[in-house]
Every structure is written in structure tokens, then in C-alpha cells.
Amino acid sequence: MVLSQMEAGKALTAAAAKGNTIKVQxxxxxxxVHPDxxxxxxxxxxxxxxMGNAKIARLLLEKGADPNIQDKHGITPVHDAARTGFLDTLEVLVEHGASVNIPDQNxxxxxxFAIREGHRDVVQFLxxxxxLKHANVSGQTAVDVAKASCVPHMMDSLFAHIHS
Known part of the structure; x- marks a missing residue:
């Protein structure tokens, strides 16, 4: 199986997007093919x-994928996992060196992201x-976003970590 670089990238990303672990492997x-x-x-x-397929994340990371890769908007896979609420994928990313403190372009x-989307288990992990003192370009910290979110008990998820 000899693929051009573009064909290889297209085939690998298509298999990953479909959640086809066997094809990715x-x-x-x-x-x-390099995972990146x-x-x-x-x-x-x-x-x-x-994002809900932690097996594919683990496979790509074990083969050398960069867990902190950013798109043109500064979004990392950790941002995506936090936004979509996939704690298992987030745990795999962090286990393989992904930073939870890389800001996007905003x-x-x-x-x-996790607070805005109401993913309490993800917020508790993160x-x-x-x-927690980091502010986005609007000057909002995680606590500010939680206060504005109107998601019940979101502040409780952060409270234990605010004074750490």
C-alpha cells in the first residue's frame, strides 16, 4: 500500500472521522503513514x-500524533473534546501530553468551552x-463564564478549585 502524501492524509482522516479503528490502524x-x-x-x-472514539485517539497518539496541534483558529483536540463533552477522549489526550491550558485565538x-456547553464531568476533570485565572479576550475567566452560563451547579463544579 503506497499512497501519496495527500492520498494518505485523506484516507487516514476519513477513516478517523468515521470512527473506523481497524482502517486507521x-x-x-x-x-x-505518520498520524499527523x-x-x-x-x-x-x-x-x-x-471525538467519542477514545480508541482512535489512543491509537493516533501512540503512533506519535501531536496532542497539542492547533487549527487556524487555535483550536486543539482538547478544545474539541471539551466542547463536545467526551471525557474519555479528553482523558486519553491529557494522558498523552495534551495541554489543557492552550488558548484558542479568542x-x-x-x-x-466545557462550561458554556454544560459538561459538568468535563469541567470537574479540567x-x-x-x-482558572486565565481570561479570554473578553476578560472572562472560567469562573466568569460559569456565572454567566446559567447552568445549574456549574459553580459547584469549579468551587473546590477556585482557591487552589
């Missing part, structure tokens, strides 16, 4: 993968690992 191993190979849109498999950390 085959492309990585038999095709000897870009598709025609300039994105890697980790950036387009089905200064938002992954915890800001809070002790996040810089």
Missing part, C-alpha cells in the same frame, strides 16, 4: 476524528488542571 501500520499527515483541508486525523481555554 491499517493505514498507520501497513501504509506507514494532513488531508486536503490541512487537518490531521486527530483534529477530525470522531483566548478561550478548553474549560471555557478544573484542577486548568489555569
Amino acid at each position: 491499517t493505514i498507520l501500520e501497513e501504509g506507514r 499527515t494532513l488531508n486536503e483541508f490541512g487537518r490531521t486525523a486527530l483534529q477530525v476524528m470522531m 483566548g478561550a481555554l478548553p474549560i471555557h 478544573a484542577p488542571r486548568s489555569d
